[in-house]
Amino acid sequence: xxxxFIAEKPSLGRAIAAALPNPQKKGDGYIQCGNGDVVTWCIGxxxxxxxxxxxxxxxxxxxxxxxxxxxxxxxxxxxxxxSKQLTAVKKLLKTATNIVNAGDPDREGQLLVxxxxxxxxxxxxxxxxxxxxxxxxxxxxxxxxxxxxxxMNQEFIPLSVSALARSRADWxxxxxxxxxxxxxxxxxxxxxxxxxxxVQTPVLGLVVRRDEEIxxxxxxxxxxxxxxxxxxxxxxxFDIRAKWKPSEACQPWQxxxxxxxxxxxxxxxxxxxxxxxxxxxxSEHKSTKQNAPLPYSLSALQIDAAKRFNMSAQQVLDVxxxxxxxxxxxxxxxxxxxxxxxDHFYQANDVLSAIKNNxxxxxxxxxxxxxxxxxxAWNDSKVDAHHAIIPxxxxxxxxxxxxxxxxxxxxxxxxxxxxxPAAVYAEAMLEFDIQGGCFIAKGKRLxxxxxxxxxxxxxxEQEDGVDAVPPLEVGxxxxxxxxxxxxxxxxxxxxxxxxxxxxxMTGISRFVEDKSLKKILRETDGIGxxxxxxxxxxxxxxRKLLNRQGKSVMSTSAGRGLIHALPDESxxxxxxxxxxxxxxxxxxxxxxxxxxxxxLNHRLEQLMQQVKSGPVPDSLKNLPKVxxxxxxxxxxxxxxxxxxxxxxxx
Numbered sequence: 001x002x003x004x005f006i007a008e009k010p011s012l013g014r015a016i017a018a019a020l021p022n023p024q025k026k027g028d029g030y031i032q033c034g035n036g037d038v039v040t041w042c043i044g045x046x047x048x049x050x051x052x053x054x055x056x057x058x059x060x061x062x063x064x065x066x067x068x069x070x071x072x073x074x075x076x077x078x079x080x081x082x083s084k085q086l087t088a089v090k091k092l093l094k095t096a097t098n099i100v101n102a103g104d105p106d107r108e109g110q111l112l113v114x115x116x117x118x119x120x121x122x123x124x125x126x127x128x129x130x131x132x133x134x135x136x137x138x139x140x141x142x143x144x145x146x147x148x149x150x151x152m153n154q155e156f157i158p159l160s161v162s163a164l165a166r167s168r169a170d171w172x173x174x175x176x177x178x179x180x181x182x183x184x185x186x187x188x189x190x191x192x193x194x195x196x197x198x199v200q201t202p203v204l205g206l207v208v209r210r211d212e213e214i215x216x217x218x219x220x221x222x223x224x225x226x227x228x229x230x231x232x233x234x235x236x237x238f239d240i241r242a243k244w245k246p247s248e249a250c251q252p253w254q255x256x257x258x259x260x261x262x263x264x265x266x267x268x269x270x271x272x273x274x275x276x277x278x279x280x281x282x283s284e285h286k287s288t289k290q291n292a293p294l295p296y297s298l299s300a301l302q303i304d305a306a307k308r309f310n311m312s313a314q315q316v317l318d319v320x321x322x323x324x325x326x327x328x329x330x331x332x333x334x335x336x337x338x339x340x341x342x343d344h345f346y347q348a349n350d351v352l353s354a355i356k357n358n359x360x361x362x363x364x365x366x367x368x369x370x371x372x373x374x375x376x377a378w379n380d381s382k383v384d385a386h387h388a389i390i391p392x393x394x395x396x397x398x399x400x401x402x403x404x405x406x407x408x409x410x411x412x413x414x415x416x417x418x419x420x421p422a423a424v425y426a427e428a429m430l431e432f433d434i435q436g437g438c439f440i441a442k443g444k445r446l447x448x449x450x451x452x453x454x455x456x457x458x459x460x461e462q463e464d465g466v467d468a469v470p471p472l473e474v475g476x477x478x479x480x481x482x483x484x485x486x487x488x489x490x491x492x493x494x495x496x497x498x499x500x501x502x503x504x505m506t507g508i509s510r511f512v513e514d515k516s517l518k519k520i521l522r523e524t525d526g527i528g529x530x531x532x533x534x535x536x537x538x539x540x541x542x543r544k545l546l547n548r549q550g551k552s553v554m555s556t557s558a559g560r561g562l563i564h565a566l567p568d569e570s571x572x573x574x575x576x577x578x579x580x581x582x583x584x585x586x587x588x589x590x591x592x593x594x595x596x597x598x599x600l601n602h603r604l605e606q607l608m609q610q611v612k613s614g615p616v617p618d619s620l621k622n623l624p625k626v627x628x629x630x631x632x633x634x635x636x637x638x639x640x641x642x643x644x645x646x647x648x649x650x
Contacts, residue, residue: 015135
């Protein structure tokens with residue numbers, strides 16, 4: 001009985017073969033194992049969506065009257081660079097008794113292998129009996145363990161359906177909208193490509209709106225007021241500084257942030273409280289604990305690496321792939337999860353030993369770790385196909401590059417934090433009533449650094465003032481000596497950086513007004529996926545819709561013109577929220593593929609009709625006239641599936 005394992009990449013295929021019986025015999029695109037099992041692999045996507053002109057020759061020429069282009073029968077074709085490997089897989093499928101899908105543990109990895117099985121017309125009975133192998137660590141013990149806990153592939157078919165719907169919907173929306181607005185741009189004299197995507201365009205919209213908010217910003221004066229309340233105990237005499245909290249009656253003189261814009265109002269309150277009794281109406285003194293942050297997901301890692309090392313999202317992903325595939329020092333990197341299975345806890349000593357060996361920077365921190373301490377990160381109910389990115393138990397056998405060392409260090413440090421105690425803060429708060437006005441004094445100080453010692457200098461950061469907020473009882477009455485007014489100016493928001501833009505993509509719900517959509521976006525972890533966010537930003541830079549100015553990410557004139565030409569629904573994340581809700585529903589069997597696609601096709605028909613019947617938007621008429629870049633058409637067809645999932649565009 002022959003089992004055929006179909007891995008996503010050669011590196012994973014070799015790791016599976018190493019866990020199966022020897023001797024091994026290497027063939028052309030596969031490995032034969034001692035027990036008769038055969039391991040083969042894809043090279044990323046072996047198949048890709050065909051070009052529009054494969055459905056009809058006339059689609060080679062971009063023409064508004066042909067839009068929307070909607071295939072009646074979807075077609076895939078072998079990628080040119082992968083046709084030889086596809087032939088090898090097809091041949092092996094014919095002779096295999098049992099099939100094992102060993103795609104990466106996410107919805108894209110599921111589809112990548114399933115679509116090859118379908119394309120090769122595997123008989124239904126054999127397809128129904130296929131198994132699923134989920135591997136997130138390429139080291140031998142982890143692979144052997146995964147081989148002993150395989151599940152039925154049919155359990156994961158909803159993941160395939162979800163990935164298929166996303167792929168086809170992105171092709172339909174991106175290809176039709178990109179052609180439509182590029183053609184509108186050409187009518188206005190602009191010869192560049194104006195690409196539109198379900199995820200990339202709302203991200204571009206965020207940057208455009210931020211840039212314009214900064215440009216149109218007008219600074220305003222605002223005022224703060226602190227009451228100085230003298231206090232003396234047996235050890236010292238000092239002023240308690242209590243900040244005025246304006247009442248609802250002051251709202252007409254406040255901005256949306258609650259800042260007081262009227263100086264006379266503040267001066268009036270200051271004069272009223274001078275020399276007046278200050279009565280304590282609320283008193284809190286307590287210790288609070290701050291637990292260690294969870295281990296990294298890919299986005300969380302990319303954000304920290306951008307802040308600390310000024311690395312782009314794509315650089316971080318590329319380094320992670322090398323640490324995972326080449327060095328086998330970290331677990332599966334394209335994870336959106338920050339939790340770990342409970343059984344991973346029992347590998348803690350081995351992982352800590354590997355960190356001590358692999359990272360000089362953290363060797364001493366390993367000695368301070370308590371491997372019996374179990375943080376909230378270990379939680380089976382929060383883990384499904386993949387878990388947080390952590391170091392593996394492997395000890396280094398090759399020299400790491402500078403960036404590899406830095407990223408491994410971040411991942412190792414985040415894992416080490418799970419074995420350190422909570423940071424403990426002393427917090428104090430006093431609320432005073434002075435002449436009917438509310439004044440609040442707050443203080444906070446780090447008492448026990450706990451896991452924060454791993455942050456180096458950051459662990460020394462403290463919020464001063466806890467000692468200046470004495471433990472007074474409610475009802476205590478002191479005297480306010482005076483009110484001190486500070487005159488300040490409002491400041492514009494900052495330009496996005498790659499780190500803050502990634503944060504915005506993962507926390508996109510705060511940019512949405514609709515409460516139900518906010519909930520959807522929080523539950524689906526924002527827009528885009530861990531694997532595609534880096535590629536989406538890369539696309540916007542390459543197509544000159546965004547550019548970098550130092551660390552700042554800013555919109556170009558073409559990016560702005562496109563955003564102002566598009567309907568609002570294309571430039572805000574709301575539509576993506578609807579899509580993600582339905583795609584997640586497909587994965588969970590609560591939504592269906594057909595209604596989702598039917599609704600999209602109907603909306604595309606409406607959008608194309610609006611483009612055809614309306615005038616060229618004014619925002620496109622002012623774009624710089626540039627020579628049309630010599631792009632290959634395949635770069636703008638949304639259906640193209642590239643060698644690895646990082647190339648998938650939103």
